[in-house]
Amino acid sequence: MRQKLIAANWKMNGSALQVDALIEGLRSKLSNPRFQNSKIVICPSYIHIESVLVKLQGSGLQVGAQDVSSYANGAYTGQISAQMLADIGCKYVIIGHSERRQYCFEDNAVISKKLITSVYFGLTPIFCVGETKSEREQGVTEEVISKQIVSVVEACGVDVFAKATIAYEPIWAIGTGLTATPEQAQAVHAFIRHCLQAYDRELSSKITILYGGSVNAKNASSLFAQQDIDGGLVGGASLNAEEFVQICEAAVNR
Ligand code: PEP
Numbered sequence: 001m002r003q004k005l006i007a008a009n010w011k012m013n014g015s016a017l018q019v020d021a022l023i024e025g026l027r028s029k030l031s032n033p034r035f036q037n038s039k040i041v042i043c044p045s046y047i048h049i050e051s052v053l054v055k056l057q058g059s060g061l062q063v064g065a066q067d068v069s070s071y072a073n074g075a076y077t078g079q080i081s082a083q084m085l086a087d088i089g090c091k092y093v094i095i096g097h098s099e100r101r102q103y104c105f106e107d108n109a110v111i112s113k114k115l116i117t118s119v120y121f122g123l124t125p126i127f128c129v130g131e132t133k134s135e136r137e138q139g140v141t142e143e144v145i146s147k148q149i150v151s152v153v154e155a156c157g158v159d160v161f162a163k164a165t166i167a168y169e170p171i172w173a174i175g176t177g178l179t180a181t182p183e184q185a186q187a188v189h190a191f192i193r194h195c196l197q198a199y200d201r202e203l204s205s206k207i208t209i210l211y212g213g214s215v216n217a218k219n220a221s222s223l224f225a226q227q228d229i230d231g232g233l234v235g236g237a238s239l240n241a242e243e244f245v246q247i248c249e250a251a252v253n254r
Pocket of ligand 1: 175
C-alpha cells in the first residue's frame with residue numbers, strides 16, 4: 001500500500017508573524033501519532049524555510065521548497081540550488097508548478113534539469129503536470145499529460161520517477177474554487193500510471209501521485225478515496241491551520 005502524502009504549497013504568502021502562528025497551529029495538531037504513517041510536507045517561500053525547519057524539528061513534519069535552480073551551482077544571481085536546500089534540511093521540492101510554467105516561462109527542458117539536479121542532491125521532487133481549461137474542453141488532456149511525462153523520461157530517464165512524486169494539478173482548478181470531480185481526477189491519475197507502465201511496471205504502481213486544485217476540508221475525503229490518488233498538494237486551504245489539519249485527517253482516515 002502506498003503511503004499518503006499531503007503537501008502544503010504556501011506560495012508567496014505570509015509574514016514572519018503569520019508563519020509563526022500557522023506553524024504553531026500545525027505542529028501541535030499534526031505531531032500526533034495518528035499521522036505518523038503519512039508524510040506531511042510544508043513548502044513555505046524560500047525566506048521562511050529555515051525558520052520553519054527550526055520550528056518543526058522533532059515534529060515528524062517535513063519541509064520543502066516551491067522551486068529550485070536548474071543549475072548545480074555557480075554564477076546564477078538570485079537562484080537557490082538543490083544542494084543548498086538539501087544542506088539546510090529540506091527534503092522535498094515542487095517542480096514544474098503551472099504558475100512557474102506560466103509566469104516564469106519554464107518549459108519541459110528546464111523542468112527536466114531541475115528534476116535531475118534535485119534527485120542528484122537527494123531531494124524528492126513533487127513534479128506537477130496538468131492541462132488548461134481549453135485543453136480539457138478540446139479533449140486533449142491525456143495528450144498534454146503524456147507529453148509532460150514523456151519529455152522528462154526522454155531527458156532524464158524513467159529512473160528519475162523512482163525518487164519523485166507526481167502531482168496532477170488541472171490548471172483550471174488551481175486557486176479557482178473549481179475542483180476536478182473525484183472521477184475526473186481518478187481517471188487522470190490512472191492514466192499517469194498507465195504512461196509510466198510502458199517504461200517500468202513496478203514503478204508505475206509504486207509512485208505516489210497527488211491531486212492538487214482547490215482541495216479543501218469538504219472535498220478532500222472523496223478525492224482521497226480514489227484508488228490512484230495518494231494524497232494532495234494543497235494551496236489556498238493550507239494557509240488555514242485548522243482546514244489543513246482536516247485535510248490531513250481525510251488522508252489518514254481513507
Ligand atoms: C497549488 O497551487 O498547488 C494548488 C493546488 O492551489 P489551490 O489549492 O489553491 O488550488
